Amino acid sequence: MASMGVEAIPSRKKCSSAALRIRSIVDAREPMVAVYGRKMKRTFSLRSVSLVAVCAVMVAVDYGLIRLAFGLFLPDVARELGLSAAAAGVIAGGAAVSYCLAAAAAFATRGSAPRILLIGSVAAAALGGLGMAVATESTLFGASAIVGSAAAGAASPALVSIVDRNLSPRRATRAQGVVNAGTGIGVISAAALALLLLPDWRTAWVLSAGLAIVAGAAVIVLDRPAVSGEVRRAPRADRVWFLSHSIPVAAALALGAASAAVWNFGRTMMSDHGLEPQMSLVAWAALGLGAVVALVTAAPMSSLAPRTAWSIAAGAVAVGTAALMTLAGNAAGSAAACALFGWGYTASTNALIAWTTAIDSRLASAGTALLFIALVAGQAAGATLTGTIVESQGYIVALVAAAAIALVAGVIPRFRPGQLGHRPQPVSDDLS
Numbered sequence: 001m002a003s004m005g006v007e008a009i010p011s012r013k014k015c016s017s018a019a020l021r022i023r024s025i026v027d028a029r030e031p032m033v034a035v036y037g038r039k040m041k042r043t044f045s046l047r048s049v050s051l052v053a054v055c056a057v058m059v060a061v062d063y064g065l066i067r068l069a070f071g072l073f074l075p076d077v078a079r080e081l082g083l084s085a086a087a088a089g090v091i092a093g094g095a096a097v098s099y100c101l102a103a104a105a106a107f108a109t110r111g112s113a114p115r116i117l118l119i120g121s122v123a124a125a126a127l128g129g130l131g132m133a134v135a136t137e138s139t140l141f142g143a144s145a146i147v148g149s150a151a152a153g154a155a156s157p158a159l160v161s162i163v164d165r166n167l168s169p170r171r172a173t174r175a176q177g178v179v180n181a182g183t184g185i186g187v188i189s190a191a192a193l194a195l196l197l198l199p200d201w202r203t204a205w206v207l208s209a210g211l212a213i214v215a216g217a218a219v220i221v222l223d224r225p226a227v228s229g230e231v232r233r234a235p236r237a238d239r240v241w242f243l244s245h246s247i248p249v250a251a252a253l254a255l256g257a258a259s260a261a262v263w264n265f266g267r268t269m270m271s272d273h274g275l276e277p278q279m280s281l282v283a284w285a286a287l288g289l290g291a292v293v294a295l296v297t298a299a300p301m302s303s304l305a306p307r308t309a310w311s312i313a314a315g316a317v318a319v320g321t322a323a324l325m326t327l328a329g330n331a332a333g334s335a336a337a338c339a340l341f342g343w344g345y346t347a348s349t350n351a352l353i354a355w356t357t358a359i360d361s362r363l364a365s366a367g368t369a370l371l372f373i374a375l376v377a378g379q380a381a382g383a384t385l386t387g388t389i390v391e392s393q394g395y396i397v398a399l400v401a402a403a404a405i406a407l408v409a410g411v412i413p414r415f416r417p418g419q420l421g422h423r424p425q426p427v428s429d430d431l432s
Helices: 012-025 032-036 038-067 069-081 085-109 114-134 138-166 169-180 182-197 201-222 239-244 246-272 277-296 298-302 306-327 331-359 361-392 395-414
Strands: none
Touching: 038 069, 038 114, 038 138, 038 169, 038 182, 038 201, 069 085, 069 138, 069 182, 069 201, 069 246, 069 277, 085 114, 085 138, 085 246, 085 361, 114 138, 114 201, 138 169, 138 201, 138 361, 169 182, 169 277, 169 298, 169 331, 182 201, 182 277, 182 331, 239 246, 246 277, 246 306, 246 331, 246 361, 246 395, 277 298, 277 331, 298 306, 298 331, 306 331, 306 395, 331 361, 361 395
């Protein structure tokens, strides 16, 4: 407290009067929690909890209600607009590319402009959602889906930075897992909307666009990082940093390609295998529930090495994909398979965040963007390929291939950068 210019308090009897004087003489740069004591600590905690909650809602909207809901509503959209499996695969691939471009822009900022990224995310979600809602032919719908997917690409790195700069490092680590679990909440919410509204899928997109605007505004209002005398900018990623990410990038690419089959064609496959529409929606909700369970298991998973956590999660994606292929026409079986897939996919994204943070915590936002770009770039290729395989060979071949690729993704971390021909040195945690 010496920097505040406050003299030591000589006795307990003078504590009350001295405390009253602190408010008038304290340096304004100090966090308010140090000025007002216990009462303001509770207020700060409430703001922190509120910020994490609305960040999770933002993820829920951008991922569960905008980007990933494409596969949920695809059977109904395809019937009304005449989309083939191959065309749907192309749209899904384009949406993944859009996500990657937005995340690449976020990567270039090195976490220095999270509010700008967040505003861009809100705009993309609103335009994409409304465009899909009013589309009367496949071209506008596809273009809108591609625009809407960019929202998630910009949101993830922005929210990582916002959480990091508002919370202490210890609390931020837990909060990132909570925010990331918003994907599962969004998937469950999308399934609930579908149960209530289908075949009126257009209203669901309108509601999603509106919620994106509200959630984005709430994050901006609650984003009030403490002001310090020194402004630190994240270091620039160098060659060693990129080489250190070669293994997680390869693993993310592979798992992204594998996951595209379930995300984009899972519900369509269940419907084509005779599962009632309501039951296929319940299975989709179970997928979201599995993603939420990843929040419950985040603590024990975070105690593992990121490579180990990744391998476990990728294995769950492989088993869930294979099980859905086998049990697509069974209500309970498909729901269980989707739940396992949802848990594995969300746990894998948590592992990616932990992995890049372990490489260099100063570049956690940039690393998150890089690895999520790789994950969704894999989905871009996987979606297009899966659509082609479904039309030519059927769902069984497509999902067998997806499950096999997921297994490969889980094995990749057993390699190390040195085995690929280079041996980058560990990145130092020294901030000096």
